[in-house]
Amino acid sequence: xxxxxxxxxxxFLTEAKNSSSxxxxxxxxxxxxxxxxxxxxxxAHTYKLDEPPPFGGLVRVRDRGGAxxxxxxxxxxxxxxxxPGRRAATRGTGLPAQNDEQIYIDNPQLARLLxxxxxxxxxxxxxxxxxxxxxxxxxxxxYPPPLHYSVTLCSDQTLVEFTEDKSYLRAILEAPxxxxxELIAAVLRRATRAREAAGRMFxxxxxxxxxxxxxxxxxxxxIIVEKCEGVQ
Amino acid sequence: xxxxxxxxxxxxFLGVITAGSLAKGVEARIRxxxxxxxxxxxxFVAVECEGVRFFGLLTDVTLGAxxxxxxxxxxxxxxxxxxxxxxxxxxxxxYGDAHIQPSLSLQNGEDQPRPVRxxxxxxxxxxxxxxxxxxxxxxLENIAENGHKFAVGQPLDMDIDVCLDLERFVERSxxxxxxxxxxxxxxxxxxxxxxxxxNTCSNLxxxxxxxxxxxxxxxxxxxxxxxLRDLFGSRxxxxxxxxxxxxxxxxxxxxTVADGDIxxxxxxxxxxxxxxxxxxxxxxxxxAESAYILQNKFGDRWMETLLDMDGEALKExxxxxxxxxxxxxxxxxxxxxxxxxxxxxxxHRSLRVIDDMVAALAAGRHVIVQFxxxxxxxxxxxxxxxxTRSIHxxxxxxxxxxxxxxxxxxxxxxxxxxxxxxxxFLTPEVAGQTIFGTIAREMRKYYVTLLVVDQxxxxxxxxxxxxxxTRIVALINDERDIDAVFTGVSGSAxxxxxxxxxxxxxxxxxxxxxxxxxxxxRTRPFDEIFYRAITHGQxxxxxxxxxxxxxxxxxxxxxxxxxxxxxxxxxxxxxxQLEKDKADLFG
Ligand SMILES: Nc1ncnc2c1ncn2[C@@H]1O[C@H](COP(=O)(O)OP(=O)(O)OP(=O)(O)O)[C@@H](O)[C@H]1O
Ligand SMILES: [Mg+2]
Numbered sequence: 013x014x015x016x017x018x019x020x021x022x023x024f025l026t027e028a029k030n031s032s033s034x035x036x037x038x039x040x041x042x043x044x045x046x047x048x049x050x051x052x053x054x055x056a057h058t059y060k061l062d063e064p065p066p067f068g069g070l071v072r073v074r075d076r077g078g079a080x081x082x083x084x085x086x087x088x089x090x091x092x093x094x095x096p097g098r099r100a101a102t103r104g105t106g107l108p109a110q111n112d113e114q115i116y117i118d119n120p121q122l123a124r125l126l127x128x129x130x131x132x133x134x135x136x137x138x139x140x141x142x143x144x145x146x147x148x149x150x151x152x153x154x155y156p157p158p159l160h161y162s163v164t165l166c167s168d169q170t171l172v173e174f175t176e177d178k179s180y181l182r183a184i185l186e187a188p189x190x191x192x193x194e195l196i197a198a199v200l201r202r203a204t205r206a207r208e209a210a211g212r213m214f215x216x217x218x219x220x221x222x223x224x225x226x227x228x229x230x231x232x233x234x235i236i237v238e239k240c241e242g243v244q
Numbered sequence: 245x246x247x248x249x250x251x252x253x254x255x256x257f258l259g260v261i262t263a264g265s266l267a268k269g270v271e272a273r274i275r276x277x278x279x280x281x282x283x284x285x286x287x288f289v290a291v292e293c294e295g296v297r298f299f300g301l302l303t304d305v306t307l308g309a310x311x312x313x314x315x316x317x318x319x320x321x322x323x324x325x326x327x328x329x330x331x332x333x334x335x336x337x338x339y340g341d342a343h344i345q346p347s348l349s350l351q352n353g354e355d356q357p358r359p360v361r362x363x364x365x366x367x368x369x370x371x372x373x374x375x376x377x378x379x380x381x382x383x384l385e386n387i388a389e390n391g392h393k394f395a396v397g398q399p400l401d402m403d404i405d406v407c408l409d410l411e412r413f414v415e416r417s418x419x420x421x422x423x424x425x426x427x428x429x430x431x432x433x434x435x436x437x438x439x440x441x442x443n444t445c446s447n448l449x450x451x452x453x454x455x456x457x458x459x460x461x462x463x464x465x466x467x468x469x470x471x472l473r474d475l476f477g478s479r480x481x482x483x484x485x486x487x488x489x490x491x492x493x494x495x496x497x498x499x500t501v502a503d504g505d506i507x508x509x510x511x512x513x514x515x516x517x518x519x520x521x522x523x524x525x526x527x528x529x530x531x532a533e534s535a536y537i538l539q540n541k542f543g544d545r546w547m548e549t550l551l552d553m554d555g556e557a558l559k560e561x562x563x564x565x566x567x568x569x570x571x572x573x574x575x576x577x578x579x580x581x582x583x584x585x586x587x588x589x590x591x592h593r594s595l596r597v598i599d600d601m602v603a604a605l606a607a608g609r610h611v612i613v614q615f616x617x618x619x620x621x622x623x624x625x626x627x628x629x630x631x632t633r634s635i636h637x638x639x640x641x642x643x644x645x646x647x648x649x650x651x652x653x654x655x656x657x658x659x660x661x662x663x664x665x666x667x668x669f670l671t672p673e674v675a676g677q678t679i680f681g682t683i684a685r686e687m688r689k690y691y692v693t694l695l696v697v698d699q700x701x702x703x704x705x706x707x708x709x710x711x712x713x714t715r716i717v718a719l720i721n722d723e724r725d726i727d728a729v730f731t732g733v734s735g736s737a738x739x740x741x742x743x744x745x746x747x748x749x750x751x752x753x754x755x756x757x758x759x760x761x762x763x764x765x766r767t768r769p770f771d772e773i774f775y776r777a778i779t780h781g782q783x784x785x786x787x788x789x790x791x792x793x794x795x796x797x798x799x800x801x802x803x804x805x806x807x808x809x810x811x812x813x814x815x816x817x818x819x820x821q822l823e824k825d826k827a828d829l830f831g
Binding site: 223 | 313317324331335
């Protein structure tokens with residue numbers, strides 16, 4: 013169930029993700045490049061077609077000085093024609109025996125004609141290292157992430173550290189034009205799983221934090237809780 | 245004693261203060277992670293403020309919700325996400341508020357808590373009390389070291405002593421209440437043991453059910469509950485109301501050996517005594533009036549004379565004195581029941597045995613009056629009233645003498661009178677006229693106070709109840725009794741819920757003069773461990789001998805046996821004192 017919603021999109025990603033999370037932080041591999049940027053969020057293209065970071069995944073981009081990293085959550089993923097004016101056309105046979113994946117093998121040029129992009133909501137940045145532990149501040153960075161800088165999917169370890177403080181949840185709640193309930197639930201599910209046995213406690217604490225911030229909106233809160241039920 | 249807020253254990257944290265007032269108590273929002281079902285009423289709590297620590301009692305927990313929509317659409321078991329929802333709603337959308345009645349405050353730098361005059365401020369953290377809090381408030385038991393702090397039990401959830409201040413206890417009349425079987429009599433025995441050991445007062449116990457003197461069987465299997473005589477030997481004297489007439493062989497000899505038999509002459513039965521028995525004898529108001537007419541006419545021979553009258557004499561008396569002949573006849577018939585009691589003698593008698601008892605009490609001994617084991621309310625009330633009346637009279641004399649001389653050695657020894665079924669003596673109808681009512685109201689002025697033990701406090705006169713200093717209350721269910729127990733107690737609303745939540749045995753709520761603040765206890769077990777502790781290091785003392793002679797105790801001799809009465813003894817002491825004063829004045 014861990015990767016259920018990803019594996020329907022892309023059968024190969026499971027493997028890739030597992031191998032990266034087992035490695036230490038410094039070996040995390042870049043997944044995309046910033047192509048549109050602002051303080052509150054940015055858009056990136058993946059290096060490989062259809063290999064974006066997952067919805068709700070935590071990603072980071074270095075700033076121009078190199079001392080600070082900017083963190084955000086993936087809230088949008090889309091694949092389409094590289095040329096905005098042109099849409100993809102059908103290439104399959106429509107026969108019941110068809111293997112969908114065969115289309116990509118038969119048309120290798122697709123990888124050049126199509127692109128996958130993902131949108132990231134900025135949630136905070138890391139302060140310059142003090143000692144061995146990284147510390148985060150849940151405010152906007154001074155400058156937006158630079159164009160063409162690489163975007164890296166964070167390891168479980170970093171995800172755990174970043175979500176220890178619950179302030180990032182409020183940034184999601186207040187962000188316009190993101191599917192906030194879905195995004196929160198997705199981040200919480202990932203962060204809960206990453207904590208293994210301690211996950212349940214984390215989940216309850218996080219939801220309580222949300223409850224305090226949604227005192228006037230019980231219905232919205234209830235939707236989030238329902239989306240988190242059954243994680244682990 | 246300085247205190248340090250940070251030393252408190254995080255798991256004792258309960259919540260923070262959010263609202264309230266001194267009169268009504270304060271509210272604390274319970275910390276999110278404490279499951280409400282773990283929080284018990286009756287718990288002792290501490291509130292930490294800037295420079296002040298408050299102590300109080302948790303009296304209630306209320307449930308609340310911040311938003312109506314939660315309650316309109318609550319998570320039902322089985323709904324998707326309902327388990328998680330319930331868990332995360334608690335503490336934010338839904339919450340518990342603890343109601344706390346603050347009683348004491350301790351200023352930083354002081355070591356004695358004082359009654360509260362302020363409330364803790366907003367968001368002051370509240371903690372479940374720890375051992376050190378109990379020590380700070382209730383002190384440590386020290387009666388084995390000649391102190392007056394006596395451990396009467398332990399809090400519900402901790403193994404630490406809760407102490408009663410026995411010196412303060414004897415300053416006023418006290419009450420032990422609770423419904424039948426809750427442990428009142430054992431608790432009374434426990435407290436009497438403490439009083440005897442600490443030697444803070446002399447005790448006179450009217451032992452209606454024959455349970456205070458010697459060993460009785462408890463309700464648990466094989467439980468032997470020792471009597472005070474067993475524990476304290478000759479410090480405790482046992483007098484028994486005579487339960488057979490001389491020469492009456494039909495009756496069994498009493499099992500216990502008593503220091504004296506109590507016999508009462510009719511001349512000592514007052515109209516007041518009869519009035520007390522009004523309900524028991526079913527006398528109406530005119531009968532009482534008639535009794536007064538008789539007493540006015542014949543003085544202390546009124547009863548004897550009435551019982552001797554035949555029909556003729558009765559009629560003549562009524563005609564001459566304007567008494568109602570029907571009611572006099574009824575009165576005569578009813579008094580016949582009293583005359584037939586085995587301890588009532590027609591002959592004029594001295595109150596020698598009673599004088600002995602008073603002398604023993606004044607000399608620091610303790611006296612138990614037994615009633616032959618029969619639960620005869622009539623004789624119990626009659627004898628208790630007569631004895632108490634004469635004690636009151638003697639003590640009035642002693643107190644007045646002390647007022648004159650102001651000599652330390654003349655200060656009367658305090659006496660506390662323990663009465664079971666106290667409401668019989670203290671109903672609103674009789675409390676105004678009887679001696680027990682007088683003692684309860686006059687309080688400590690004459691060095692005599694009451695320890696009332698009762699299961700129906702609602703039948704006790706409210707003026708008497710409001711004079712009670714220390715209350716020890718076991719479970720009571722009856723609303724009126726609960727209200728009665730808290731007569732004259734401020735902030736009692738919360739205490740009522742605490743009282744209702746007590747176990748039906750060996751738990752009690754302690755409040756009043758001798759307890760710095762209200763507290764719920766598990767009563768100290770009255771068992772071998774206690775016997776050893778209470779008698780440890782106590783020296784034995786010789787049998788009591790009356791100050792004026794060594795003839796022992798007997799009441800079968802006639803009026804003039806050569807022994808001076810207590811009155812004579814007091815008079816002589818007065819004369820000796822007078823001589824001394826003269827010598828001091830005139831060299
Ligand atoms: N502190 C105690 N230590 C040991 N046993 C106790 C204690 N308190 C109560 N008990 C037990 O409870 C029983 C009932 O107690 P007790 O006779 O004191 O009740 P009561 O309130 O006086 O009842 P009643 O109103 O019928 O006189 C005792 O016989 C004893 O077995
Ligand atoms: Mg009893």
